[in-house]
Amino acid sequence: MSDMVQEQVSFHTNVRENRREEAVYGRSVPAIFGIFTAVAAIGWAVSVFLTGIHFWVLPLPAGFDVAGTPWAVMTSEWAYVMGIPLAMMGAFYYLTVLLFSGLWFHTRHPLVLKVLTPITVIGVLSSAFFVYLQLFVIGAICPFCMVSAGATTILLLLEIIMIKKSSLPSISSMLGDIRSIFTRQTLTWMVLMGAASSVVILSFWLATVIPAPGT
Numbered sequence: 001m002s003d004m005v006q007e008q009v010s011f012h013t014n015v016r017e018n019r020r021e022e023a024v025y026g027r028s029v030p031a032i033f034g035i036f037t038a039v040a041a042i043g044w045a046v047s048v049f050l051t052g053i054h055f056w057v058l059p060l061p062a063g064f065d066v067a068g069t070p071w072a073v074m075t076s077e078w079a080y081v082m083g084i085p086l087a088m089m090g091a092f093y094y095l096t097v098l099l100f101s102g103l104w105f106h107t108r109h110p111l112v113l114k115v116l117t118p119i120t121v122i123g124v125l126s127s128a129f130f131v132y133l134q135l136f137v138i139g140a141i142c143p144f145c146m147v148s149a150g151a152t153t154i155l156l157l158l159e160i161i162m163i164k165k166s167s168l169p170s171i172s173s174m175l176g177d178i179r180s181i182f183t184r185q186t187l188t189w190m191v192l193m194g195a196a197s198s199v200v201i202l203s204f205w206l207a208t209v210i211p212a213p214g215t
Contacts, residue, residue: 023110026165036158037101043151044094046144048201050074050087072140078133086130090148091201093123097155098197099190106189109181111174113162120159123152 053074066072073079079086097119104112127149134141 023169024167025108025110026162029162029165032158032162032165033101033104036155036162037098037105039151039154039158040094040097040101043148043155044091044098044197046147046151047087047091047094050144050148051085051091051201054079054085054087066140068140070140070142070144073134073138073142073145076133076138078130078138088201092198093126094151095194095197095201097123099194102193103181103186103190106186107181109174109177110166110168111171111178111181113159113166114168114171114174116159117163120152120156124156127152 059075066075081089097116100112100116100119103109104116130145131149134145
């Protein structure tokens with residue numbers, strides 16, 4: 001491939017036989033991955049913002065007419081799964097994408113890039129269903145929800161582009177090297193980043209249940 005960068009990533013494909021294979025990334029893949037990470041961060045921020053609305057603004061005052069407005073989407077039965085706002089679930093979805101993005105920048109391991117494919121596919125399928133609900137069931141559009149839907153679509157497109165611009169072994173051939181990805185250092189980093197980001201999300205809920213001083 002003309003776009004292939006000379007740097008190659010070597011890893012074990014068979015631990016017992018000590019065989020190794022190499023993954024070759026396209027020259028533009030790191031830059032595309034940077035855009036990928038930025039889009040995921042935007043999706044995370046939008047989802048966190050919507051989560052805050054669910055916990056701090058809703059329920060709306062009695063008699064408020066939500067018909068045809070974004071509030072119709074955010075107050076519908078489809079906006080929750082077992083009492084959990086979809087926005088919060090979306091925030092954790094984007095957080096997962098961000099964690100794997102960071103893991104790729106740290107390890108450059110091709111398995112990370114391959115694992116992101118089903119993750120981004122799930123995001124697009126979920127967003128497509130939610131867009132269908134807005135258009136044909138609820139009869140209203142939530143702009144922030146559409147931004148999130150756009151973000152998931154862009155993530156999948158960028159993922160496909162990065163896969164096509166790279167020469168990667170099969171997932172089965174890389175499973176034996178999984179320990180080189182999840183080292184103590186990378187696991188510590190992922191736990192700390194995940195915990196810090198989760199605190200931001202969960203704080204919206206905690207702020208509504210913790211009694212205020214003097215009450």
